Amino acid sequence: MTKEDNQRKVVIPGEVIVKGDNYLPGDGTEKRGEEIVSIKYGLSEEQNRLIKVIPLSGIYHPRRGNVVIGKVENLTFNGWVIDIGAPEGAFLSLMEVPKYVNKDGLDEVMDFGDMVIAKIWSINKRGIDLSIKSRGLGKIDEGIIVKVNPNKVPRVIGKEGSMVKLIKDETGCNITVGQNGLIWIKGDKIEDELFAKKSILFVTEKSYISGLTEEVKKWFEKEKK
């Protein structure tokens, strides 16, 4: 791979991506002698001499600052345990709820099976801590939830949110994309929500196409007739 040619390519574990001292190993890569080797199956990418591999499949790997959608799995005396599809359970503490909660009435705020939008506030050895102290976070009361492969989330969002903006504009729905692959759709009519869901599933199906936004625009034109 030369400097001009920073096109993405599929790499497999153990494959040499570049040779030479001019590059730095990033996520999903390892430096062995003079070579930078992939340790994951995914797409390799170069940015400012930093080589990284974006995984294409597998489970969701939580990162700090991610907005995720999860299901309340358990109530404890000082918070909620939430399943966000990561290997570890995530904990939402009472302290991270922006209003007063009676310690005997945790279930009145969120009960088993409730869906919640939260932000990953920190990841430590004990587990993942969540927060709902920002705008747009909190319990979900209405709308529908669509599950997609977590690795397809960047395609659903698009470059700087272009894809999700397009879907929002075309369907008139409010959409929140969780980094863990759960997507919340809320529209005025159930038909709108189902239409938005259909378009998201179309995006995930065609996620390998380049110039996907254009393709989705065409799809909307066809579907709207």
Place this chain on the structure above:
Amino acid sequence: MTKEFKRPDGRKVDELRKMSAKVGVVPNADGSAMFSFGDTIAIAAVYGPKKMHPQHKQNPEKGTLRCNYNMISFSVNDRIRPGMSRRSMEISEISKWALEPVLMIDNYPNMVVDVHINILQANASTRCAGINAACLALAHAGISMKNMVSSVSIGKLDKQLVVDVDKKEEDWEEGEGATDIPITMTSDDKITHLQLDGKITNKQLKDAIELARKACKEIYEVQKKALKESLGEEK
């Protein structure tokens, strides 16, 4: 010994059976793959990394790999009893040992990666097909790996070494009989697994490893192709 050694199915001594590989065959698994040598077909499904349960089995220093090799009851001519047998337990453990050296399992403390290998159709070399499929499935599950592994069985029929034994060759009875040597190697020629029960001279074992090295290169290409071409078809 003789140049024109006849194999039962007419292959050359260093010729593998027709291979095929595909990833993403089990939609509900986190990673999955199929690998076949001729009539031997293996499917591997990977679940995880997930939290180890029960908790007392968790290892806070590194993750755990669990393998499960299973021959499906219709995979051979005489129906085999379903469930674990002494043989399948042994091969499960062998597959684990073959895969563990390339897996960067230290990245997943307190977690477990489950690999389920199922043999759909057996015509010898099932453990090799299983390991090849498992390696593809692990890569497909997005697990950090130092390298890929490829596995092949080298046979010694009387005194002749052959690559990729099939059932007829496994039951070879002329001369010294048959010895089966399954070998697993990484793509940079390091051995992660070698099994041998039978008689073989030092020199011949070296030749066998050399043959395996060549065969593993071919298998690696098939595996590489399967992973690179899975993009686009996959949902």
